[in-house]
Amino acid sequence: MNQHKPLPMKAKHLFKTAHVGALVSGVSGRGIVISVHASAVNLRRPDGLILSIVEKFSHMTSLSFAAPDLFHTAGRLRSSILPGDAVHLGKDSLLIGELSFDVKGGPEWNGYLDIKPLHLLFQLRLLKEALLHVGRKEGLLGVIEGPGDLNPFARRASAVLGASSLEGGAGSGLRRLPLLVGLGPGSTPSGDDFITGALAAERLNRDSGPSISEIDKGELRKSLHKTNDAGRTLLWQALLGHFPCYLFEALKAIAKAGDSCELEHVLSGVVAHGGTSGTDLLAGLVWYLERFARS
Numbered sequence: 001m002n003q004h005k006p007l008p009m010k011a012k013h014l015f016k017t018a019h020v021g022a023l024v025s026g027v028s029g030r031g032i033v034i035s036v037h038a039s040a041v042n043l044r045r046p047d048g049l050i051l052s053i054v055e056k057f058s059h060m061t062s063l064s065f066a067a068p069d070l071f072h073t074a075g076r077l078r079s080s081i082l083p084g085d086a087v088h089l090g091k092d093s094l095l096i097g098e099l100s101f102d103v104k105g106g107p108e109w110n111g112y113l114d115i116k117p118l119h120l121l122f123q124l125r126l127l128k129e130a131l132l133h134v135g136r137k138e139g140l141l142g143v144i145e146g147p148g149d150l151n152p153f154a155r156r157a158s159a160v161l162g163a164s165s166l167e168g169g170a171g172s173g174l175r176r177l178p179l180l181v182g183l184g185p186g187s188t189p190s191g192d193d194f195i196t197g198a199l200a201a202e203r204l205n206r207d208s209g210p211s212i213s214e215i216d217k218g219e220l221r222k223s224l225h226k227t228n229d230a231g232r233t234l235l236w237q238a239l240l241g242h243f244p245c246y247l248f249e250a251l252k253a254i255a256k257a258g259d260s261c262e263l264e265h266v267l268s269g270v271v272a273h274g275g276t277s278g279t280d281l282l283a284g285l286v287w288y289l290e291r292f293a294r295s
Contacts, residue, residue: 019057024051033084049063123254141280144283174288181231193284201284
């Protein structure tokens with residue numbers, strides 16, 4: 001079992017932040033390093049949510065901050081961070097051993113989606129076709145593909161969402177989305193990514209007129225204990241209207257794509273995110289827009 005390194009009285013190395021997530025400073029106290037990667041360091045906050053130090057702006061969420069120098073000029077210092085190291089989260093700074101990060105210094109990233117859905121609706125058929133062509137099939141992509149040779153996770157999700165339309169009309173599919181929390185493979189379970197995509201689509205669609213139904217956010221909050229820390233962190237942010245930067249950039253690129261080849265090129269970058277996370281998130285977005293968006 002890893003022992004926490006004691007926190008020093010004074011940090012020797014100060015890092016400025018290029019961007020800071022809007023929810024980073026919401027909790028103070030002690031945390032712990034849970035994983036260290038080439039372009040990210042993940043920490044567990046006292047409330048169990050995951051906060052990340054990332055290299056690139058495209059990896060930002062509202063619970064991360066970008067400190068590129070840690071991964072570039074100070075690569076040696078990054079390698080000194082180990083899983084199990086103690087973390088102190090303060091109002092203005094974060095400490096790991098002798099390293100201090102200014103979490104009030106950079107521009108804020110909030111992850112709000114302010115893109116109009118009209119271009120996505122025009123592109124919806126092409127978007128679905130392109131996603132089915134380049135997406136990773138180990139997760140819930142099969143939900144939007146329809147009956148066929150589905151993996152067990154997609155078969156389960158399809159049964160849950162498909163049965164709902166028989167029981168209570170189209171809108172009941174949204175009310176049954178919480179049943180997908182924690183479902184499937186991946187460090188972030190596929191069901192959590194799929195739900196996040198649906199929440200993003202609902203957020204994009206909210207200015208287009210009254211919805212026939214809404215995702216049951218209260219039930220989603222009650223279901224967060226059914227997934228792991230990564231899935232809970234993703235869904236917690238999405239329920240507050242905060243989404244990953246890679247989705248924001250993808251939606252802008254999709255809206256500008258001129259043809260199917262260009263669209264597939266854009267989606268190839270999205271589906272490379274995580275194991276199946278990018279695919280599953282877009283699958284949830286397409287699933288919602290096909291059924292509930294108002295043109």
